[in-house]
Amino acid sequence: VQLVESGGGLVQPGGSLRLSCAASGVTVSSNYMTWVRQAPGRGLEWVSIIYSGGSTYYADSVKGRFTISRHNSENTLFLQMNSLRVEDTAMYYCARGHSNLQYWGPGTLVTVSA
C-alpha cells in the first residue's frame, strides 16, 4: 500500500488549494479514507473522512470550507480547501481507515501566509 499526497504550497489567507492523495495497493472507493493535519510543533488534528458509501464528515474547524472527495477511476482522494486561514498551516496527511489509520502518506505541507 502506498499513499502519496501532493498539492501543498504557499497560499495567501482567503485563498484555495486542492490536495490530492494518489493511492496504490488500496482501492480508495472501497475504504474509509481520512485526512489528518499537523500544525508545526503541534499534535495531530483529524480533518475529514469519506466512507466507501460516500458519506463525509468534517472537523468543526474546517466545516463549510473544506470538501473531501475522490476520483474512483484514478484511485485518488482529494481535499478541496477554500477560505484558507493562517491557522490552517500544517502538514496534511491522507490515511486509510476510520478510527484505525493503518496506512499513511508522507504528507504535503500547506502554508497560509500573507
Next chain:
Amino acid sequence: QSVLTQPPSVSAAPGQTVTISCSGSSSNIGNNYVSWYQQLPGTAPKLLIYDNNQRPSGIPDRFSGSKSGTSATLGITGLQTGDEADYYCGTWDSSLSAGIFGGGTTLTVL
C-alpha cells in the same frame, strides 16, 4: 485543548516499562475502539495498536493496549532508545461525528 487527555511527557530508563494514559468520555472512548500511533521526528505517524488492544503485523509485542471504561492505556516494555517518539491515542467521537486525537505524549528514554 484536545477532547482526549494524555500526559504531555513520560520518561523511563532503557529496559524499563512505561505506560501512557488517554482519558475521554462515553461519547468517544467509552463506546468506540481506540488506536495508538507512534510518530518519530520528521515522519508520518505509524499505527501501533488498533481496536483497543490489537497489534498490526510487524509491531513487536513490547507494545500493548488496553481500555477500561472511558480510558485507554498504551504500555511499552523493554524500552529502547529507538522508542523515543511522540505517541497519540485516537478514536471516533459519536457526539461530534468526527475523529479525535489526544494531545500527544513525548516519550524520553533516559
